[in-house]
Structure formats: C-alpha cells, structure tokens
Amino acid sequence: MKLAIVTAYPPSKVTLNEYAYHLVKSFRQSEKVTELVLLTDHTPEGKDINFTENGCKITVKECWKFNSYANIINVTRAINKTKPDAVLFNLQFMKFGDKKVAAALGLTLPLICKIKQIPTIVLLHNILEQVDLESAGFTSNKIAQKVYNFIGTSLTKLILKADLVAVTMDKYVTTLQEKYKVDNVKMIPHGTFEIPEKPSHQLPKGPLKVMTFGKFGTYKKVESMIEAVEKVRKSSGLDLEIVIAGTDNPNVPGYLESVKERYKYVSQITFTGYVEENQVETLFNESAVVVFPYTSTTGSSGVLHQAGSYGKAVVMPNLGDLATLIEDEGYRGEFFEPESTSSLADAIEAIVTNNTYRVQLGDANYKAATAFPMERITNMYLEEFEMISAKQNNFSKATVI
Template sequence: MKLAIVTSYPPSKVTLNEYAYHLVKSFRQNEKVTELVLLTDETPEGKEINFTENGCKVTVKECWRFNSYANVINVVRAINIVRPDAILFNLQFMKFGDKKVAAALGLFLPLICKLKQIPTIVLLHNILEQTDLECAGFTSSKFLQKAYYFIGTSLTKLILKADLVAVTMDKYVTTLQEKYKVNNIKMIPHGTFEIPKKPSHILAKGPLKIMTFGKFGTYKKVEPMIEAVEKIRASTGLNLEIVIAGTDNPNVPGYLASVKEKYKNVSQITFTGYVEECEVEPLFNESAVVVFPYTSTTGSSGVLHQAGSYGKAVVMPNLGDLATLVKDEGYRGEFFEPENVASLADAIEAIVINDAYRIALGEANYKAATAFPMERITNMYLNKFQEIIFNKEASESIFSDSLSI
C-alpha cells in the first residue's frame, strides 16, 4: 500500500508534528506499507526522516503552510501527483491555521479525497463538543462561543464525510454518534511513542527535577506549579529543580517570557524552550515527577503516554480526559484540585518524599503504556484501510455486474 499522510512534521512547530513523527516511524516498518508519502507543512529546515531502523521508502512533499488560504489547492495538487492508494489525515480543528477561514478551508480536504474515491481516514485528536473554548484560549465571549460551536458543528459534518473518523477516546465516539447520527466513527487509542524495554527508576544525584511539558498559556498554566514547588521547598528543605519544557501556546505568545520575568528570583528553575525529538528521552529520564498543571483538557494526552513509557510518576488534576485515561487505560498518579497551589504542593510532596511510592506509580504507568505501542496502533489503521478498500472494490463489482445485466 502506498499510504499518504497529511500532517505537520518535525521540525515544524505546528501542533501534532511529534505525533506524526512516531506514526511515520511505525508505519514504515509495517510490511503492508510499500511507500509513505508525507504531505507536510513547509519548514526552513529539512524533515526528520533519517531513521535508523529498516523500513519502506519515505517521500516528503511540503505542500501547505500554516494560515495559507491556498492549502486546499496545493494539497490536492500534490495528491494528484503522488496518487496514493489511501490517505490518513492527522488533524485537529486548528491544524491548518489559527485564522478562522484558513483553518476551516483545510478541513474540506477529507471530503475532497472521498469524492476522488481515495480511501480516507481522519484521525481527529479532539472534538469541539468536549472543548472548553474559554480555557483553550479561543474566546470568553458567550456570543462568540455559540458562533464557534455552530461553525465547529458544520466543520465536523465535513470531516465525518471521510470513510472513517478515528478518535482516541470512547466518550468521543458516543458524543459524535449521538449528535451526528453516523456510524463511521472508531476509537483507536492514542498509543505510546517509545517504550524502553526496562525503564530505570534510579535518578541521578542532585536536585529532584519536577518537570512539565507542553505548549503553555491557555489551560496549561505553570505559575501554580512554580509556587507549589516553592511551598514544598520551604516546608521540607528538599532540593528540587523546576523544569518547564516547551513553548507558548500559539494563542498566547509571550506567556513563558512573562512567567520567566515574574519568577526571576526563584532559584533552580529551567525553561528549555522547544524540545527536539532527540532531547525528549533524556528530559523524561532525568525527571522525578511529571506534572500536568492543567485547568481543562482537550484530548488524549500525549505527554501522559510519554511519561508512562519512561516509567514516570505523574501529578495531574482529576478532570476531563486525564480522568478518562486513568479509568480506561490504567494510568495512575497523585491528583490535585485545579488552580489550587496547596493541593498541587501536597500531591507533588506525596511523591518526592516517598521513593517507593514514586517507583510504584512509575511501574503502573509503564504497564499502562505498554498496552498500546505505536506498532499496534498503526496496524489498526492499516486493517481499517484494507476494510475500506475491500468494501469499495466489492461495491464497484456489484455496480459493474448490475450494469451488465
């Protein structure tokens, strides 16, 4: 199968590029795939496709730009050139831009591919029905929120024209089926990127690193974490380092710079900036605890799956999709009340003062992560593509037979 994937891709800064990297890494090692064609966003640097493992040919066609109104034309042109056997979209609603028209236009692509008779699957990482627009940084206006939800409903109907829409949580399937009355939705888990055969729970000498990872400024705020660690330092005297790994959310440019200025007198605090793929493993391995300082959630957490794969203890709010992952996939952690510094401090302290408990949480999360390696996830997609192709061929055969009668 010659499989095309429409996605952002490293070194892109557009959302979901890291997920795409691991999808590609797994797809190319599957014997069912003869060639991968990546229809990606344009970046000044070359794409990261120098894999060490054996696998199929990978071709990159940079054919769209964030916030460009010409993305539909350019992507369709690229599809016409490469002529894939099947196509996978790695999507969320603001994939093609944070300007509303550009973002919306890009979401017409699955329908166009369906009309072109190309077997099409959309991996939709979040759904508007489960998104708090104010917390996610879109708008606090109730009027505009209603407008967004109306537009989002229309765009969801477009996306649902694909042969199959894959979502990463069972509750998303139920929500979409009940609202849109469709039966082409399938839950395919998020999956775990890298799974070391035996993660080490031994930490290097020096300060215990309390780490958070992501794009910050909307529903991910780091101030409570900094203040919680300061509180633990004062009450216990523990040697703790704060590690804030990642960048601003595109909707809140300058957020981390303002935090850095506000807490410039706080000792042992590190802002890593953008984390390259090769830096992810050491970042997690060196951390004692991974914290999720969230006030809301917008989908299955890639960071939680990464923390699990490296056998890390986590601290998270017991809300939304994080609570669902704990229930459905077996992750464990210490919970805190969102935006409550004292509650967050208690949760972090419960782990850092008890090494046996830290290790037990890490082992439980590693066990949860190993249940869904990317190899298993990509095989699910390929099986679904084969079903779609078989059904299309069967329908064409029936139609041909009916014409000959």
C-alpha cells in the same frame, strides 16, 4: 500500500508534529506499506526522516502553510501528483490555521479525498464538544462561544464525510454517534511512542527534577506549578528543580518570557525551550515527577503516554480527559484540584517525599503504556484501510453488474 499522511511534521512547530513523527516511524516498518508520502507544512529546515531502523521509502511533499487559504488547492494537487492508495489525516480543528476561514478550508480535504474515492481516515485528536473554549484559550465571550460551536459542528460534519474518523477516547465515539447520527467513528488508542525494555527509576545525583512538558499559555500554565514547588521546598526541605520544557502556545506568544521575568527571584528554574526529539528520553528519565498544570483538557494526552513509557510518576488535574484516561487505560497518578496551588503542592509532595510510592506509580504507568505500542496502533489503521478498500471494490463490482 502507498500511504499518504497529511500532517505537520518535525521540525515544524505546528501542533501534532511529534505524533506524526512516531506514526511515520512505525508505519515505515510495516510490510504492508511500500511507500509513505508525507504531505506536510513548509519548514525552513529539512524534515526529520533519518531513521536508524530499516523501512520503506519516504517521499516528502511540503504542500501547505499554516493560515494559508491555498492549502486546499495545494494539498489536492499533491495528492493528484503522488497518487496514494490511501490517505490518513492527522488532525485537530486548528491544524491548518488559527484563522477561521483557513482552518475551515483545510478541513474540507478529507471530503475531497472521499469524492476522489481514495480510502480516507481522519485521526481526530479532539472534538469541540469536549473542549472548554474559555479555559482552552479560544474565547471567553458567550456569543463568540456559540459562534465557535456552530462552526465546529459544521466542520465536524465535513470531517465525518471521511470513510472513517478515528478518535482516541471511547467517550468521543459516543458523543459523535449520538449528536451526528453516524456509524463511521471508531476509537483507536493514542498509543505510546517509545517503550524502553525496562524503565529506570534511578535519578541523577543532585536536585529532584519536577518537570512539565508542552506548549504553554492557554489552559497549560506554569505559575501554579512554580508556586507549588516553592511550597514543597519550604515544607519538606527537599532540593527541588523546576523544569519547564517546551514553548509558548502559538496563541500566546511571549508567555514563557513573561513567566521568567515574573519569577526571576525563584531559584533553580530551567526553561528548556523547544525539545528536540533526541532529547526527549533524557528529559523524562532525569525527572522525578511529571506535572500537568492544566485548567482544562482538549484531548488525549501525548505527554501522559510518554511519561508512562519512561515509567514516570505523574501529577494531574482531576478533570476531563485526563481523568478519563486514568479510568480507561490504567494510568495512575496523584490528582489535584485545577485552581488550587495548595492541592497541587500536596500532590507533588506526596510523590517526591516517598520514593517507594514514586516507583509504584511509575511501574503502573509503564504497564499502561506498554498495552498500546505504536506498532499496534498503526496496524489498526492499516487493517481499517484494507476494509475500506475491500468495501469500495465490492461496491464497484456490484455497480458494474
């Protein structure tokens, strides 16, 4: 199978590029895939395709730009030129831009592939029906929220024209089936990127690192975490380092710089900036606990799956999709109330003051992560593509007869 993947890809800063890296890493090792065609966004640096493992040929076509109105034309041309046997879209609603028209035009591409009779699967990481638009940083205006919901419903109908829409949580399947009356939605788990043979619970000498990882400024804000760690330092006397790993959310440029300035009086805060793929393992392994300082959620959490794969204890808000993941996939953690710094401090303190408990949580999360390695996830997609192709072939034969 010659498989095309429409996605952002490292070193891109566009959302979901890290997930695409691990999809590609796994797909290229499948005997069913003869060539991967990456239909990616333009980046100044070359794409990161230098894998150490053997695998199939990879062809990179940089054919779209964030917020470009020409993406629909340029991606279609790339598909026409490369002639893939199947196309996988790695999507969320703001994938092709944060301007309404550019984003909408990009999301028509699965329908175009369907019209061309190319087996098409959309991996949709979030659905608008489960997003708190105000907390997620879209808009607080009630009229604007109604407009966003109308646009989101219209775009979802377009996306559902694909042969299959894969979502990462069971409740997304139920929501889409009930609202849109469709039967082409299926839950395929997020999957876990890297799974060490055995996680190490040994921590480096020095301060215990309390880490958070992501793109910050909208519903992911670090002020409460900084203040919570300050409380734990005072109450426990422990030597704690705050590690804020990642960058600004594109919708909130300058956010982390403003946090640096505001909390410059706080000792032992590290802002790592963008974390290269080869630095992720060290970042997690050195951390005593991974914190999710979220006020809302917009889909399954890649960071939670990463934390699980490295056997890390986690602190999570008791809300939305994170709470659902705990229930569905077996992850464990300390919960806190999203708007309460004291609650967050209590959750962090429960872990950093009890090493046995920290290790127990880490072991439980590693067990949950190992249930869905990326190899298993990519095999699910390949099986779905085979069923779509067989269905199309049977339909063609019936039409000829």
